[in-house]
Amino acid sequence: MTEIHKLKQELVKICKEIYKQNLVILGEGNISIRVPEKNEMIITPAGNDYTDLKTNNMVHMGLDDTVFKNQSRPSSEFRMHRSIYLQRPIVKCIIHTHSQFASTLGILHYDLPVIIEEMVIFLGGSVGCTNYCLAGSEDLSNEILRTMKKQNSVIIANHGVVVVGSSYDYCIKIAIIIEKMAKIYIGALKIGEVKTILKENQIPFLKIFNEKYSTL
Numbered sequence: 078m079t080e081i082h083k084l085k086q087e088l089v090k091i092c093k094e095i096y097k098q099n100l101v102i103l104g105e106g107n108i109s110i111r112v113p114e115k116n117e118m119i120i121t122p123a124g125n126d127y128t129d130l131k132t133n134n135m136v137h138m139g140l141d142d143t144v145f146k147n148q149s150r151p152s153s154e155f156r157m158h159r160s161i162y163l164q165r166p167i168v169k170c171i172i173h174t175h176s177q178f179a180s181t182l183g184i185l186h187y188d189l190p191v192i193i194e195e196m197v198i199f200l201g202g203s204v205g206c207t208n209y210c211l212a213g214s215e216d217l218s219n220e221i222l223r224t225m226k227k228q229n230s231v232i233i234a235n236h237g238v239v240v241v242g243s244s245y246d247y248c249i250k251i252a253i254i255i256e257k258m259a260k261i262y263i264g265a266l267k268i269g270e271v272k273t274i275l276k277e278n279q280i281p282f283l284k285i286f287n288e289k290y291s292t293l
């Protein structure tokens with residue numbers, strides 16, 4: 078079995094987990110992994126069907142936007158994946174979903190503030206929301222990188238959420254954490270005034286993020 082085929086199988090596994098976690102419902106969102114030591118990635122195809130995932134449908138392409146021979150058409154949102162891999166050499170995986178609660182913050186153009194310490198450890202702090210840009214555009218790729226700052230995640234205005242990381246398991250984990258935190262935050266907003274965790278109290282947890290999870 079070729080290395081590329083193995084990587085395609087890994088990508089299918091990640092897709093299955095994200096679907097199992099209800100972070101994607103229909104064919105929306107897209108997931109990619111880097112081909113080690115090459116300027117290439119494997120990304121989910123356009124019109125990905127999470128209920129009928131096929132290893133051979135995963136798309137092998139270059140970070141120069143070349144799609145290699147005998148591949149399906151890549152997700153129309155491949156540009157943001159390509160730009161993140163080029164900008165952050167240690168990123169190995171990118172997960173983009175339209176998960177319900179993170180997307181709700183996206184339509185409000187709200188950042189997700191630090192409400193629970195877990196967010197600082199795994200996300201490095203709050204999760205910023207981009208300005209609105211057309212899905213799939215080069216502008217959106219730039220806006221995602223700008224808004225992500227030193228962290229590994231971003232809410233996309235009127236759209237969804239993107240997480241990046243240097244391991245597949247970490248990316249799956251933070252995709253789940255953000256959705257959980259967004260749900261808690263939206264619930265709290267309905268009841269009263271949200272109290273966030275002060276910057277000074279985030280410092281010890283930020284150290285863990287910087288040592289274990291930073292992709293800069």
Ligand SMILES: [Zn+2]
Nearest residue numbers: 106154236237
């Ligand atoms: Zn999307």
